[in-house]
Amino acid sequence: MPLNRSTVLDALDAVKLPSGESLVARDLVRALVIDADSVRFVIECATPEEARALDAVRAQAHDAVAALPGVARVSVALTAHGPSPRQAPKSAPQGDAPALKIGRHPTGDAGQGPQRIPGVQRILAIGSGKGGVGKSTVSSNLAVALAREGWRVGLLDADIYGPSQPRMMGVTKRPASPDGKRIVPLQAHGVTMISIGLMLKEDEAVIWRGPMLMGALQQLLTQVEWGELDVLIVDMPPGTGDIHLTLCSKFDVTGAIVVSTPQDVALLDARKALRAFQTLKTPLVGLVENMSTYICPKCGHEDHIFGDGGVQAEATRLDLPFLGALPLSVEVRLAGDGGIPVAATDSPVADAYRRMARRLIDSGF
């Protein structure tokens, strides 16, 4: 019997949960990677409590796969979608940083051209001209909205100097690195994610420049076990710099989205970000207007406090798709701070993200 995805899933189908259902029938198996004689996968539970209760199941799953002909190594990680209900995520990562040195000089691939990541269909960079316009908020919510539309989504927080995805996605667990080389990503709200913020030791400041920064990004892209993904969203640092250069020149980036608020000054900066992606020959997938209108939570009155329709007009001027406008809403901020992105809720803003995700999928980018 050849070792492949279906033989592994058949073996896992025989592993039963305490409820009597199989692991496969409950759809808990994620990020299955078969690499020659080694098999890796993740059992993703709904809550940390459920994950803790399944430790014995994890061991049975390990043994079931290890018993298959041709398997020499098995690695099984047990993760949860997100934090327990009612438990606010703590901002500092819990536990020790993984035994993996992150941050190094890039390894050479001179002359090979842009690299693809095995199993990853598309890489989508999300950038902005300046900080604070909501690029990370849009990245996490779009990731969740795409996952809710059925896509297999990865999220890489490449905002090296200000990683905010652990807080926004409610993840505080350290990623594991069983062999000091591969990094097992985390799961939250249906999204496979990693952030440089989860990889660093306590109090370790990132003071890297140039090559070290490029090497760290290269490690996160190539050493994380992303599994099969329809899209890997990369939350870029604001502005333009070494991370942009590395991502867009060394990797086969399918497209970029630029987020801006409607003010003229923000748009001026957004133009710089657009030009940087164009210079790097990264196709522009579209523009997003964040903090578009303000809806008063008390009276429902809608105000264009940062101006009106500026990003849409810019998209028309540049002949680029306009992917949508998102309101300035306290609910968005509270959701982000609480580790449950608004797109994971049933708020009207979640609907705006759902429409944006649909537009993106339908664009066939």
Ligand SMILES: Nc1ncnc2c1ncn2[C@@H]1O[C@H](COP(=O)(O)OP(=O)(O)OP(=O)(O)O)[C@@H](O)[C@H]1O
């Ligand atoms: N539509 C919105 N309504 C209300 N608050 C928002 C909205 N979008 C973002 N915010 C809040 O604004 C702050 C900045 O957002 P975010 O971190 O996403 O910006 P950013 O562009 O990624 O900034 P940086 O790159 O500097 O990290 C956060 O507190 C976030 O919760």
